[in-house]
Amino acid sequence: xxxxxxxxxxxxxxxxxxxxxxxxxxxxxxxxxxxxxxxxxxxxxxxxxxxxxxxxxxxxxxxxxxxxxxxxxxxxxxxxxxxxxxxxxxxxxxxxxxxxxxxxxxxxxxxxxxxxxxxxxxxxxxxxxxxxxxxxxxxxxxxxxxxxxxxxxxxxxxxxxxxxxxxxxxxxxxxxxxxxxxxxxxxxxxxxxxxxxxxxxxxxxxxxxxxxxxxxxxxxxxxxxxxxxxxxxxx
Numbered sequence: 001x002x003x004x005x006x007x008x009x010x011x012x013x014x015x016x017x018x019x020x021x022x023x024x025x026x027x028x029x030x031x032x033x034x035x036x037x038x039x040x041x042x043x044x045x046x047x048x049x050x051x052x053x054x055x056x057x058x059x060x061x062x063x064x065x066x067x068x069x070x071x072x073x074x075x076x077x078x079x080x081x082x083x084x085x086x087x088x089x090x091x092x093x094x095x096x097x098x099x100x101x102x103x104x105x106x107x108x109x110x111x112x113x114x115x116x117x118x119x120x121x122x123x124x125x126x127x128x129x130x131x132x133x134x135x136x137x138x139x140x141x142x143x144x145x146x147x148x149x150x151x152x153x154x155x156x157x158x159x160x161x162x163x164x165x166x167x168x169x170x171x172x173x174x175x176x177x178x179x180x181x182x183x184x185x186x187x188x189x190x191x192x193x194x195x196x197x198x199x200x201x202x203x204x205x206x207x208x209x210x211x212x213x214x215x216x217x218x219x220x221x222x223x224x225x226x227x228x229x230x231x232x233x234x235x
Contacts, residue, residue, distance in 0.1 A: 012078055016054045018181055022172050023120065024164070025225050026056075029150045030119055032223045034060050036148045036232045037115050043067060045114040048137075050101060050149075051121025055083030055094070061117070062090040073099040073106065102129055107140055115146040123151050123199050130200070131210045138214035141235040147216055150223075150230045154201045164226040204229055 020026040034057070039045050044067045049058045052072030061070050070087075072094060074080050080096040087094035099106040102125065116137050122130055137147065155161050175181040204221065208231065211219050216233035223230040 009078075012082065014185055016082055018185060019054075020056060021175055021180060022168070022186075024167050024171055025228060026120075029223070029225075029228060029230060030057050030060055032230055033057060033117055033119060033148050033150055034064050036222060036230070037061070037065065037117070037146055039065060039068075039114065041066060045069070046112065047071070047115045047117060048073060048110070048113055048140075050116065050118035050133075050137075051124070052083055052096070053079055053121065055086035057117060057119050058083060058094055059087050059090075062087060062093055069093050069095070071110070072096045073101065075100040075102075101125060101133055104132070104136065106133075107136060111140055112142055113140045113145060114142060115148065116141065117147075118149040118151075120150065120152070122149060123201050126200050127202055127206075130202070134210045135214045138211075138216055138235060143235055145235045147211065147233040147235075148230065149232075150228065151207070152199070152201050152227050153204050153207070153229050155227055156203060160226050164228075167226070204231070207231055 037047075045065065047061060047065075047068055047070045049061070049070055049072045052058050052074050055072060058070045058072045061068055070093065072080065072083050072087075074083070074096070075098065077098050080098060084094065084096050099108075101122075122133070125133060141147070155164075172181070172186055176183060176186065204224075208219050208221075211231065211233045216235055219231065219233040221229055221231055
């Protein structure tokens with residue numbers, strides 16, 4: 001294995017182990033996203049997890065919804081391999097698909113979807129592409145289908161942005177003090193090529209308008225924490 005491969009493997013291991021420790025409210029946000037999918041436990045459903053990453057959300061969905069089948073989309077094959085490993089106890093109920101959400105063919109004729117979820121992923125899309133994806137996703141949903149996403153948003157009041165940044169810093173400092181993460185690991189994480197991709201953070205009102213113009217209804221914000229918000233909608 002060459003050095004580049006070793007470095008990537010180390011980076012992925014760090015991200016998988018530490019991401020949920022240094023993102024404020026990571027586990028709480030995932031749990032609330034799952035709770036918004038109030039399907040009967042015995043109903044077979046098909047879900048898409050956009051930008052599924054290491055499979056944290058997909059595994060929670062499969063655990064809570066025993067008759068669900070989750071299609072996890074991500075553009076990083078090495079990350080999808082880790083998602084497959086995290087969800088292997090659920091067998092073929094998880095299907096990992098290498099798809100680039102920046103490409104309009106990401107759905108590839110996939111239809112009759114009961115729910116589309118995403119956490120901490122869609123702000124990597126340029127705004128116009130983000131808007132187009134919502135229209136494409138809405139078209140794939142069955143009537144009564146759900147959209148639930150959690151993303152970073154820009155607050156109009158810059159004090160909120162500053163407070164959220166301060167909490168992120170404090171969270172890392174706390175993990176360092178508690179010995180859950182080392183200074184070297186944080187330094188490596190801050191230089192992650194995956195985390196350092198461009199972000200295109202919009203405001204909540206903009207995202208709500210995109211969902212509504214795509215024909216989704218009952219658009220609401222069931223949970224918000226400073227710059228993080230969960231948005232849900234029904235087709």
